[in-house]
Amino acid sequence: MLIGVPSEIKDNEARVGLIPTSVHELVHHGHRVMVQSGAGLGAGLTDSDYIHAGAEIVDGPDRIFADSDMIVKVKEPLSEERKRLRPGQVLFTYLHLAPDPEQTRDLIASGAICIAYETVTSPSGALPLLTPMSEVAGRLAPQVGAHALEKSQGGRGILLGGVPGVPAASVVIIGGGVSGTHAATIAIGMGARVTVVDRSADALKRLSAQFGSAISTVYSTRSAIADLLKEADLVIGAVLIPGAAAPKLVTREMIGSMKKGAVVVDIAIDQGGCFETSHATTHSNPTYLVDGVVHYCVANMPGAVARTSTFALNNATLPFVLALADLGWQEALLRDRHLLAGLNVCRGELTCEPVAETQGLVFVDPLLAVQRG
Incomplete structure (x- = not known):
């Protein structure tokens, strides 16, 4: 799988979706990783750190959004990023859709598979990525x-x-x-x-x-x-x-x-x-x-301490990123009901019930949405 890591563009957001050690793990599993030049600088991570880990560095977000099978971010995609998403592409990041109807509409229209860190669950009922x-x-x-x-x-x-x-x-x-x-x-x-x-x-x-x-x-x-x-x-x-x-x-x-x-x-x-x-x-x-x-x-309070936050977040997200990359999004979601709980939007369907209730939209069971592919 080709995984893309764009620079965050939210105001003063210096976190980054993947750190070099996470990139190295993905490359070791046989995947390719593209990282936007400068994406990690706010967290003290240089392009050379990523190159040493096996990533390809690219200028700007164009290739990352156009070519990647999965986009790994930190914050919810802003309007200009949402326009770049394409049908069948996986987006793995924080979304916080409930108070943001515009983002919800855009993600549904994109046809992408959008998995939210904040609704992935654990066997104990906790929210391990939040x-x-x-x-x-x-x-x-x-x-x-x-x-x-x-x-x-x-x-x-x-x-x-x-x-x-x-x-x-x-x-x-x-x-x-x-x-x-x-x-x-x-x-x-x-x-x-x-x-x-x-x-x-x-x-x-x-x-x-x-x-x-x-x-x-x-x-x-x-x-x-x-x-x-x-x-x-x-x-x-x-x-x-x-x-x-x-x-x-x-x-x-x-x-x-x-x-x-x-x-x-x-x-x-x-x-x-x-x-x-x-x-x-x-x-x-x-x-x-x-x-x-x-x-x-x-x-985005944690963005104030970008290095601490980035490393803490990667410690939690890496196993799920590996599962999505190794198995593909459908098999990974079908095998892990806790990761399935993170599915908020799937190929034009809203699959997060609290968001549907808040915004008065149609809710589709995430399992059915995944099975339909």
């Missing part, structure tokens, strides 16, 4: 939130950990899953006063066992969230419904009740965000104000 980036985003959230709290950034001028005689900042984390747990780890390490809100009693028990008295746990209700936000200095939204749009757990009214200069960080923005006042921002222009509250809603 987890590494959720870990990164969770660990970044207190860091970027602390920066946004600085007065020069529009924040309240509060040090997250405080100093002797001055209280630490109050951090509220909505969602106790992978991102929320990692956010709590860093916020506690920075000395903040941390409260985690979740609707799962099991998650709250796990968090209490893991962190003990270092955090407070609160069962999630609208009233509980509203009360906590009034006193919060930093709120981190870390909720997830696999494949579906994030629920809007924080209303505009709740935002209006917060302290002026408080900060919200919406990790769920890829899936539409969990604050009513959220809209996607970029690393070039990461924040905006609503009712005096600083909003950080960068849609």
Whole structure:
């Protein structure tokens, strides 16, 4: 199989779909890999690194999209990339279709086989290809939130950990899953006063066992969230419904009740965000104000630490890339129901039920779509 790795073109996105060691594995399995010149530079990976691993370096994306059997990316394809996709071509990347009807329409029209990292499952029910980036985003959230709290950034001028005689900042984390747990780890390490809100009693028990008295746990209700936000200095939204749009757990009214200069960080923005006042921002222009509250809603947070994120992502994706290349997309999906769960669009049919429900489109069972080929 010929695998293509284009440069990412999303604002300040420096990650890359495959690292040289992944390329070497694919070449060892008898496959060809084309990498766009400079694609890995943001992650500290040079063209010579890829050449040494056995890749062919090409200028620009034209040959990669025209000739490759499978495109391996990081972020969802932007409009100009979607126009390059062709029928029968495999696209393996993050998609986050639920809040993006335009992308959904374009991918259906392309006739491509589009497999989303974020909906591939594991035998335990986890999301193994989303987890590494959720870990990164969770660990970044207190860091970027602390920066946004600085007065020069529009924040309240509060040090997250405080100093002797001055209280630490109050951090509220909505969602106790992978991102929320990692956010709590860093916020506690920075000395903040941390409260985690979740609707799962099991998650709250796990968090209490893991962190003990270092955090407070609160069962999630609208009233509980509203009360906590009034006193919060930093709120981190870390909720997830696999494949579906994030629920809007924080209303505009709740935002209006917060302290002026408080900060919200919406990790769920890829899936539409969990604050009513959220809209996607970029690393070039990461924040905006609503009712005096600083909003950080960068849609590709892990891109800020491109090298760490790229290597973490490849550790998770490589086995699936190898399976798709070695077996072909149909056989790989038929053999592995967990990889099949990642199939969102197949030859003009929408095969992700949460996306179909969110956008009011026709859902086709992914197994039937694959069997039809």
